[in-house]
Amino acid sequence: RILSKKMQKDSILIGDCGGNIVVSNHAYETKYGQRNITNNGNSPMGFSFAASMGAWIANPRAQVVCTIGDGGFNMNIQELQTLINYKMPIKTFILNNHIYGITKAFQETNFQGRAEACGPKGYNPPDFAKIVEAYGIKTEIINKNSEIEDKIDxxxxxxxxxxCDVNIHEHHTYEPRIFGWKTPIEDMYPYLPRDEFIKNMFIDPLEDWENPIYPDVVKNN
Structure with a gap:
């Protein structure tokens, strides 16, 4: 939200896919004249870093900001050299929860709390600051909420x-969400009160809408 408030009126925000785009799109308030771009069609990890370069080449006068997860940044990390070669003043924020967040959330929800190969076991991100510095690019790290505003400025x-490597707790929860495609997209958790839900429906709800699903991982929390 702070990033949203401080970006210029004609700026371009390019978001990646996975859990980080859930966070970005919930918090970011697009103002008149700004562009907020992502790829929701096939969710290619690493898209936003490359797309940010394309956006800047198309409009080099615009302030271009990229948000991306630690997993996605690893997919196109070699393009740091392209950033240097063409002197692109792009600002990249790695929302780093040290896991494949959306994958882990899906596994825990649908496999009785079990999660594999998505971190912290089976996946660990590198030290991004050291890698970025090796390319000769300015690096920042945010570890606390109190640092956010000054660092963004x-x-x-x-x-x-x-x-900027933004460290986020690995147990961040993504909401609203559906559960294993068993609930419709118009009825996501956390659920609306049933009377409010039905009052806002223009079509008939699915069968058994009065009894929404609560997987074990949610019940236990």
Whole structure:
């Protein structure tokens, strides 16, 4: 939300896929003249880093900001050299929860709390700051909420490219959400009161709408 408030009126935000786009789209408030772009069609990890470069080439006067997860950034990390070669002043924020967040959330919801190969076991992100510094690009790290506003000001006012590693707790919850495709997209958890839900429906709800599903992982929490 702070990033949203501080970006310029003609800026371009490019979001990646997975859990980080859930966070970004919930918090970001697009203002008149801004562009908020992502790829919801096939959710290609790493899309936003490459797409940000394309957006800047198309409009080099615009402030271009990229948000991406740690998993997605790994997919196109080699393009840091492209960033340097063409002197693109893109600001990249890695929303780093040290796991494949949306994958882990799906597994825990649908497999009785079990999760495999999505972190912290089976996957660990590298030290992004050291890698980015090796390319000669300015790096910032955010570890606390109290650091966010000052760091964002510094990053957005810097003339060249910046990559900021934003450390997020691995147990962040993605809401609203459906459960294993057993609930319709118009009836996501956390559920509306049933009277409010039915009052807002223009079509007949699915059968048994009065009794929404609560998987074990939610019941236990």
């Amino acid at each position: 510094e990053i957005l006012n810097y003339s060249g490219p910046v990559v």
